[in-house]
Structures are given as structure tokens and as C-alpha cells.
Amino acid sequence: LEMTEQLTLYTAKICPYAHRVELALEEAGVDYTRFEIDLENKPEWYAPEVNPASKVPAIAYGGPKVAPDHPSPDSTKIAESLVLVEFVADLSGKLRPADPVLRAKGRFLIDAFSNTFAPAFGATIIRGEPVEPLLAAIEKVQGLLSPEGYALGPEFTFADAAIVPFFARLEVLLKGDYGAYEEGTGAKAYETLQSDPKFARYRKYLADVRARDSFQKTFHEEYVREKFATRHANARAARKAAQGSH
Amino acid sequence: LEMTEQLTLYTAKICPYAHRVELALEEAGVDYTRFEIDLENKPEWYAPEVNPASKVPAIAYGGPKVAPDHPSPDSTKIAESLVLVEFVADLSGKLRPADPVLRAKGRFLIDAFSNTFAPAFGATIIRGEPVEPLLAAIEKVQGLLSPEGYALGPEFTFADAAIVPFFARLEVLLKGDYGAYEEGTGAKAYETLQSDPKFARYRKYLADVRARDSFQKTFHEEYVREKFATRHANARAARKAAQGSH
Ligand SMILES: [Ca+2]
Numbered sequence A, B: 001l002e003m004t005e006q007l008t009l010y011t012a013k014i015c016p017y018a019h020r021v022e023l024a025l026e027e028a029g030v031d032y033t034r035f036e037i038d039l040e041n042k043p044e045w046y047a048p049e050v051n052p053a054s055k056v057p058a059i060a061y062g063g064p065k066v067a068p069d070h071p072s073p074d075s076t077k078i079a080e081s082l083v084l085v086e087f088v089a090d091l092s093g094k095l096r097p098a099d100p101v102l103r104a105k106g107r108f109l110i111d112a113f114s115n116t117f118a119p120a121f122g123a124t125i126i127r128g129e130p131v132e133p134l135l136a137a138i139e140k141v142q143g144l145l146s147p148e149g150y151a152l153g154p155e156f157t158f159a160d161a162a163i164v165p166f167f168a169r170l171e172v173l174l175k176g177d178y179g180a181y182e183e184g185t186g187a188k189a190y191e192t193l194q195s196d197p198k199f200a201r202y203r204k205y206l207a208d209v210r211a212r213d214s215f216q217k218t219f220h221e222e223y224v225r226e227k228f229a230t231r232h233a234n235a236r237a238a239r240k241a242a243q244g245s246h
Helices: A016-028 A081-092 A100-125 A132-144 A158-175 A185-195 A197-210 A213-218 A221-244 B016-028 B081-092 B100-127 B132-144 B158-175 B185-195 B197-210 B213-218 B221-244
Strands: A007-011 A033-036 A058-061 A076-079 B007-011 B033-036 B058-061 B076-079
Touching: A007 A016, A016 A081, A016 A158, A016 A213, A058 A081, A076 A081, A076 B100, A081 A158, A081 B100, A100 A132, A100 A158, A100 B076, A100 B081, A132 A158, A132 A185, A132 A197, A158 A185, A158 A197, A158 A221, A185 A197, A197 A213, B007 B016, B016 B081, B016 B158, B016 B213, B058 B081, B076 B081, B081 B158, B100 B132, B100 B158, B132 B158, B132 B185, B132 B197, B158 B185, B158 B197, B158 B221, B185 B197, B197 B213
Parallel strands: A007 A033, B007 B033
Antiparallel strands: A007 A058, A058 A076, B007 B058, B058 B076
């Protein structure tokens, strides 16, 4: 697809929100310039010149062709991952089924995902709360997937781009037992996800998405695993130090 | 606009989320059957046969033409107000500007509204927390409006449908001093909103929307005011009773 305007994506390999937009751009076949933001050491120009919220993802669209680290004031800056996924769909005319009912099912699925999986993910991984609500959230989202194929049926759509980056990262976290929970909790939950017949649809769905070029090009599993491992080791050391000080 | 499928909206005059969808349907010129749900006494068939979350708004789309209080299992049931506003836009081809950048601005505005105004509204009105963050949220949303016309410019769009029902209800609440805050707080904030030059754009915007047929047809101001007044009186009596019991 030939775009009339330049499009620069500010992103970070670690971030599932940014990954949504990379998947959307790859699947839509949109030409774009990718710029990695180091989230632990953001360039000083990023917040004032690209995204005042200082988060990824963000897109600079239109304006002159410039180096990504010298963004032009003449491009339009857009932020928020779901806004950007819809933007890529609007730009390209791809990623969304033609049927308004299917589009509504996709948006409802994303809303349910945001309201169930996303908070449960943070609760379990970051705060070490029980893993059961997280597994229940996966079951709930799984129940909203089309019985076969991708989230809305045979075609990959915006709904897949919105949810898969989180599933993929969760598997890395649980498999490595990286999280604020008691040791062994993540590894056990990972085993459940891989073997319990209850999660058969989830497994097939994720395997189908993993097989796609767009996913392989945009998910840097070993990089993500190492980052999570380092964060986990640091967080555990900090918790031990805090306990020792009592 | 002639629809090929029947569309039934389950709604409630009091509810700003449901009002979003009524505005969208009226502005898009979609034919629909309106069914009022009494939120304090929901029909027993509503959750099992229309919306398992038991909330309004919900739409039953397609299937045979039936009485709204005998919904058909053959219609598609869709819930969540923002999903429904986009659904009406997809069905009708109206409500959204053609330009992808403007659409993204609309979705970003709605997201900012959901993350700032909506929680501040609940905090002030329901929990009686200070009114300043709510006024700051209005200023923030105001800053995202097009300098003239409606939220995205000269045409009424999905972004207007999404935010105006909340502004309209807030004005009724503050004007009547209905809220969990100290007496006089709401009335004073209302006065600020009506006279402070800082809120000039907000005032003009809301006046422009109020003048539209769609708004006048769908906003039942006196009904809403009476409901809020009753709720407020009941909540105040409950608080006094709770204090008396100490
Ligand atoms: Ca939401």
C-alpha cells in the first residue's frame, strides 16, 4: 500500500500497547518508519515534541520527511494505542470486517479485554495477587473469540492486534515465573494454560497468531524475556532488602 | 435512511451512557424502536434475554420484528455505549468525518474524556470530593475541542454524542446543588461554569449542541432534574440517619 503521507511510529519492543500498533501497521501493509524509545531513558525531546503523556506508542503523521529524532512541528502527533489501531484501519481500509455487527463484536471484545484481563494482569504480575482471576479473565476473553480462526473469524483484524501482545507477554512472564507472586505460582499457571482442556481455544488461537509473519516480525521474544527477567530480579532484590530492614 | 434490519434500543432517560446512543441514532437518521428500562426495577427478562451485564444501553439488531419486551433470540444483542455509537456510525456511514486524522482526534478526545471527566464526575457528585479536579477536567476536555463548531469542527460527530450527555447532566446536578458535597458547592461551581471567561468555549459548545433537534428530542431535562433531586434527598437523609446512629 502506498501512503501519501509519511508515518513514524514511536514504539518500544517491551510494551504491549505499542506492539498493538506495530501489528496493525504490518498487517495493513502500511509503510512506516519505526523508532525505538528507551522507556528507562527517554529522549528529552520525546514528551515536548511527540507525546506530552511521555508514553509509547505515538505516531507522527504527515509533514516533511525528517529524522525521527528530530520530529517536525508540521506532522500530526497521535497517541493512545487503541486510537492508533483504529487510525491504521481508517488509513488503510484494512483490519476491520465490512459487517458492522462484526466490527461491534470486535470493539466489545476489546472493551471486555480492557476491563477484565488488563487489570487482572497488573494485579497478579505487579502486585502478586492470586492468579485465579487472571486465568478467569483469559477464559472470559476466550469465550468471546470466534470458535475458529482469529478473534472475529477467518481474517486477522484490529481485535487480534489489540489483545495478542498481552497474551504473548503473559506467557513469557508466567513461563519464567517472573512476577510479584510466590515462587512457582507463575510456572504452575503457565502449565495450566498449556495443558488444561479448558484453555484449548486460547492455545489454538495464540498458536495461529504466532505463526503469522506480522507477529514474528514484531515480537522479540528473547529480548522481552531478558527484560522481564532483569526487572523481576531487581524487584525481588528490592523486596528482600525491604524485608531485611525490618 | 432506510435500514434493512430492525433495531431496538434499550435505554433510560436518566442514563448518560444510553443518551450517547440515542443522540447517535437521531443524528444518523436511523430508524429505531425505543424501549425505556426502569433502572430501579428492571424487567426480569432484560439480563437473560438482552444484556447479561443488566445495564443500558443495549441494542437488539436484526431478527424478526417483535415487541421490545419479548426480544427474539434471533436478533444480535450488542452492549457498551461507545461500541454502540461506532456501530451506528458503521451502519449509517454518518457521524464520523472522512479524514482518518479527524477520526483519531475524535477517539482521542473520547479517551481523554473517559479518563479525566468521568472519574472526576463520580468523585465529586457521588463521593463529595472537591469540585476543582472536575472543573480542571472540563478545562482539559474543552482544550481538545475544535476552536469553533462542534468537537471536531462544523459537523456534529460521534465525539459530540459521546461527551455531551455528561455535560448536560452535570449542569443539572450542579445547578440544583445535588451531590454528596457540602451545601452550596455545586451551585457555586455552576456559577463558575456559566460566567468564568475560562469556560467560554465550553459554554458556546454546549449551547450549540443544546440547540440541535437531536438533543432536544433525547434530553428530558425536567425528568432528569426530578430524578436527581429525589436521589439527592434520599442520599442526604441516609447520611443524616447514619450520623444520628453514632
Ligand atoms: Ca473503557
